[in-house]
Amino acid sequence: MIQASRENTVTLEVVNREELTKFKKDLQEAFAVAVVETFGSKLDKPIPSDEDLEKSFNADGAVVYHILSNGKKTGGVVLIINAITQHNSLDFFFISVAEHSRGIGLKAWKAIEEKYIETKVWETHTPYFEKRNIHFYVNKCGFQIVEYFNKHHSDPHATSDEDFPGGEDFFRFEKVMKQ
Template sequence: MSEDLITLAVAEPSDVADFKKELQDAFAVAVVDEFGSLPDGPIPSDEDLANAMNAPGAVVLRILCNGQKVGGAVLTIDTTTHHNALDLFFLRVGEQGRGIGLEAWRAIEQRYPETITWQTHTPYFEKRNIHFYVNKCGFRIIEFFNKHHSDPNHPAQDDLPDGDAFQFEKVMRGGGIVA
C-alpha cells in the first residue's frame, strides 16, 4: 500500500451518476451477503442520495488511488460549530482490503483540521464497517438505533431489511476550535 498515493477531489457534476452507481453497488454487497437479496430498489435510494449530496454543508468527494477513482465520501461540514458528519463512505467493489479506506479517512481528517467531532453511522450487520470505524479510525459507538429507538436524523435506515444501526463519534484531540 505504501507505493499508492491516496488523494481526494471534489466530485464533478458530470461524475455524479457514476458516483451514485458505484456507491449503491458497494452498499449492495453487504446487504446481499446478510439478507440474500436487496429490497426493492437500490440502497441508499436515489432520493436519499440526492438529499445527502444536496444538503446544506454537503461536500461530495472522490477517493483517488494514483489518480484513479476508487471510491467516495459525502460529508456534512458545519463551518460554524465544526461538528461534522461522514454521511456516506465507500470504496468501489474490489478495492477493499488494501488500506485505501484508512488512508482516505486520514486524508479527510487532514482536509478538515478544525473539526471538533465527526459523526457517522452504519447498519448493525456491517461488521467490517464497525471494525473499520472503531478499531482503525478511532470512532466510538455512542448510540444504537432500532425499532424501539429510532434515529430521527437518518430515516434512510428504514430502507434496509432491518433498520438497526450504530451511531459513531470521533472527538478530535488537540485539533479543532473550542466552541
C-alpha cells in the same frame, strides 16, 4: 526477481455535478454487496435510495469527493461540514469492492481528517450488520459507538429507507478530535 512495492497514494478529488449520477450508482453498488452477503438476496431497489443520496448531496455544507488511489477512482465520500460548530458528518463512505483490503479506506479517512483539521467532532452511522464498517470505524479510525438505534430507540433523523434490510437497527459513531 524482486519487485519494489509501490506505495499507494490516496487523495481526494471533488466530484463535479455532471459526475453525480455515476458516483451515486457506484456508491449504491458498493453498499449492495454487504446487503446481499448478509441477507442473501438481490435488492428490489437501490440502497441508499436516490432520494436519500440527493438529500445528502444537496445538504448545507455538503462536499462530495472521489477517493483516488494512485490517481485511479476507487471510492467516494459525502461529508457535511459545519464551518461554525465544526461538528461534521461522514454521510456516506465507500471503497469499490475490488479495492478492499488494500488500506485505501484508512488512507482516505486520514486524508479527510487532514483536510478538515479544524473538526471538533466527526459523526457517522452504519447498519448493525455491517461488521466490516464497524471494525473499520472503531478499530482503524478511532470512532466510538455512542448510540444504538432500534425499534425501541428510533433515530430522530431516520432516512426514507424504511424497508432497509435489517430494519432500523443502526449504530451512531463519534470521533472527538484532539484540539
